Amino acid sequence: MNRRLSRARLRTRLASERAFASVQRFLHIEAVSGIALLAAAVIALAWANSSAAQSYHDLWHAPLSFGFGSLVISQSLHFWINDALMTVFFLVVGMEIRREIHEGSLSDMRSAVLPIVAALGGVIVPAAIYVAFNSGPPALDGWAVPTATDIAFAVGVLALLGKSVPVNLRIFLLALAIIDDIIAILIIALFYSGGLDYSGLLVAGGGIALVLALQAAGIGSAYAYVVPGAILWLGLLQTGAHPTLAGVILGMLTPVVPLAGRELPLNAAARALEDIRHAADAPPSHVVAAAQRLRLAQRELVPPVTRVQMTLHPWVAYLVMPIFALANAGVSLDGLDLARPEAQGILVGIVAALVVGKPLGVVAASWLVVRMGWGMLPPGVNWAGVLLVGLLAGIGFTMSIFIGTLAFEDAALLGAAKLGVLLASVTAAVLGLGWGALRLRGNRSMRVPAALH
Secondary structure (H helix, E strand, O other), rough: OHHHHHHHHHHHHHHHHHHHHHHHHHHHHHHHHHHHHHHHHHHHHHHHHOOOEEEEHHHOOOOOEEEEOOOEEEEEEHHHHHHHHHHHHHHHHHHHHHHHHHHHHOOOOOHHHHHHHHHHHHHHHHHHHHHHHOOOOOOOHHHOOOOOOOOHHHHHHHHHHOOOOOHHHHHHHHHHHHHHHHHHHHHHHHHHHOOOOOOOHHHHHHHHHHHHHHHOOOOOEEEEEEEHHHHHHHHHHHHOOOOOOOEEEEEEEOOOOOOOOOOOOHHHHHHHHHHHHHHHOOOHHHHHEEEEHHHHHHOOOOHHHHHHHHHHHHHHHHHHHHHHHHOOHHHHHHHHOOOOOOHHHHHHHHOOOOHHHHHHHHHHHHHHHHHHHHOOOOOOHHHHHHHHHHHHHHEEEEEEEHHHHHHOOOOOHHHHHHHHHHHHHHHHHHHHHHHHHOOOOOOOOOOOOOHHO
């Protein structure tokens, strides 16, 4: 009996260590990638306002064609970055959401209530503040721009405060940002997709059917899903919905448990190791075959949603997102016409919504949840920490700029929106760092302010 209990404890401990290592690795990548994002944004701003500014605009508007036979798609490089490359970003987001629903902060409703309601507050209040400054079209079209949170930047800034930040506070920020992404994805699907051409749904449905068929056949290689993913992307592009949503759909369809095979991965790995151990006198081809079976078994030990996400995450963090920032953060100050009332309203509305509306919405919604008894603050997290999360949630950047490109066709209004996002994100980061350093230095336990008891 005691032996069974010790084994159960050992399994629990190993599972906890693996989960903690995954969170630590994720946070490390996000923290460092925030620096890469910031560097790309600074380069884009400097380039777009230098004597070589024309080359910046010419580069992203250069045509690039892909096709096979008579089927050819020719679009600007900017299109391929925003509509194709960013699909990989949304794929990782979709897999993060899938994992959180299966085994993370969204798997238990009582634990999920606080970040869900906090994220909703952090969307509704900023949107209301923006609308207060921009009550009519076309400026009103950008109401969703200040509702998004940039995970990489927010976690990166939090990391600058050091290890004294409670682990549960980091997880709370991560959960809130992921839920924020879910809301942003729904907003894009519902409000920023054109009139739907339903014939494209047949193509998209065919891509989904192929994905499900491959999964049913036990195909675990990620490369096998590239073609069905491309079919899904093309179908959504044809419908008029934003094609990056294909990434979210694929991410949500990714299995959260290892695919069933003819034998358990551990047994297959043990058998392959045994064959290698006794292959001293065997032909080299036998050793190679056993090594291939060992690699396959090792791959199947990890659920596809985890394996693919861990593989793609560094590429997204260090390549996809910086390229997006480089292509979209280049706001030309010379061409920015802030004399237009619409541009002024957009700029001021975004800054006020992200810097003031985000922390106000997050703190107020969190207080409501706790006050009503629907949930409670995580262990080690108090109201000073919630305010810190709210301030950092005002760092919009990637998703905010992305929504801005969908909301505004007018270059002047888009420029005002981008500048507003950049100014607000920097301000929110500075305020978050200042508040975090003040509270951590003054009291490492981040004691609850009396006014919020």
